[in-house]
Amino acid sequence: MYIFKRNKDLTLYLDQKKKEGKIIGYVPTMGALHEGHMSLINKSQSMSDITCCGIFVNPTQFNDPSDLEKYPVTIEADIKLLMEHKCDVLYLPTFEEVYPEGADWENPYDFGPMFNMMEGATRPGHFNGVVQVVKRLLDLVQPHKLIMGQKDYQQFSIINKLLELESSSIELVMGETIREDSGLAMSSRNRRLLSSDRSYALMLFKTLDYIKENISTMDICELKKLAQKMLTGERFQLEYVDIVDGGTLLPISEFEGHESVVACIACYVGKVRLIDNFVLK
Numbered sequence: 001m002y003i004f005k006r007n008k009d010l011t012l013y014l015d016q017k018k019k020e021g022k023i024i025g026y027v028p029t030m031g032a033l034h035e036g037h038m039s040l041i042n043k044s045q046s047m048s049d050i051t052c053c054g055i056f057v058n059p060t061q062f063n064d065p066s067d068l069e070k071y072p073v074t075i076e077a078d079i080k081l082l083m084e085h086k087c088d089v090l091y092l093p094t095f096e097e098v099y100p101e102g103a104d105w106e107n108p109y110d111f112g113p114m115f116n117m118m119e120g121a122t123r124p125g126h127f128n129g130v131v132q133v134v135k136r137l138l139d140l141v142q143p144h145k146l147i148m149g150q151k152d153y154q155q156f157s158i159i160n161k162l163l164e165l166e167s168s169s170i171e172l173v174m175g176e177t178i179r180e181d182s183g184l185a186m187s188s189r190n191r192r193l194l195s196s197d198r199s200y201a202l203m204l205f206k207t208l209d210y211i212k213e214n215i216s217t218m219d220i221c222e223l224k225k226l227a228q229k230m231l232t233g234e235r236f237q238l239e240y241v242d243i244v245d246g247g248t249l250l251p252i253s254e255f256e257g258h259e260s261v262v263a264c265i266a267c268y269v270g271k272v273r274l275i276d277n278f279v280l281k
């Protein structure tokens with residue numbers, strides 16, 4: 001596996017591969033890699049010739065400085081895992097490579113209401129940072145395919161919109177959420193969970209499962225209240241349970257009449273903020 005820390009080395013390599021007609025798949029991450037990330041690597045490998053994984057913990061998308069400080073960094077293990085999965089390229093830039101002119105940035109795009117709900121409402125500035133870094137990284141890597149997880153459904157929708165706004169030819173591909181046997185969605189943040197909190201963390205999955213079981217028969221407002229109750233207690237600090245249209249991400253009041261419906265949860269378990277979602281339709 002090639003590891004590139006400098007943009008110019010990465011682009012030199014990728015430009016050559018593109019000239020040879022190779023399809024480039026790109027999997028951007030913030031590291032602390034797990035099997036969820038690896039499923040995206042596998043997906044990329046199944047549809048491209050060269051798979052490039054990016055690891056960059058982007059400070060501009062962290063609204064909480066202590067969250068950034070505590071974000072797990074496991075670069076040696078990440079490299080080992082990527083090599084085991086036969087990833088072709090790791091792009092591992094420094095802050096200066098990504099933001100040579102500093103990180104000040106004015107978001108020129110209008111994403112509409114989807115930008116300001118759920119994660120947008122509870123983590124002010126988060127999506128500005130996400131769009132800033134993804135735009136910058138895509139301009140550098142210029143992949144044919146961009147592979148991102150359903151785990152971050154709202155992020156996926158916003159990047160989808162970004163590509164649309166830019167009339168980009170990059171194909172955005174969704175990878176399903178990989179879970180532990182218990183059902184807990186894999187996440188870099190799970191490493192920070194106290195072992196005694198794992199059963200509480202599993203309640204996100206159980207609540208989503210409860211919503212899925214009852215969505216077609218129960219009033220949505222009532223169902224949301226019951227879901228909120230399931231995530232109440234000393235170890236929980238619920239940020240939101242929302243049932244939204246899968247396209248607009250606007251909350252819905254009726255299950256029928258929507259092509260796609262997604263239930264989304266963000267909740268602190270102890271000091272760790274977890275998110276998860278189920279596509280219900």
Ligand code: AMP
Nearest residue numbers: 029030036148149151152176177178186
């Ligand atoms: P992160 O490193 O958390 O920023 O995530 C990098 C990419 O991996 C994003 O596209 C995520 O949606 C995706 N991802 C994170 N967790 C999982 C998971 N459990 N299963 C599949 N993809 C995931």
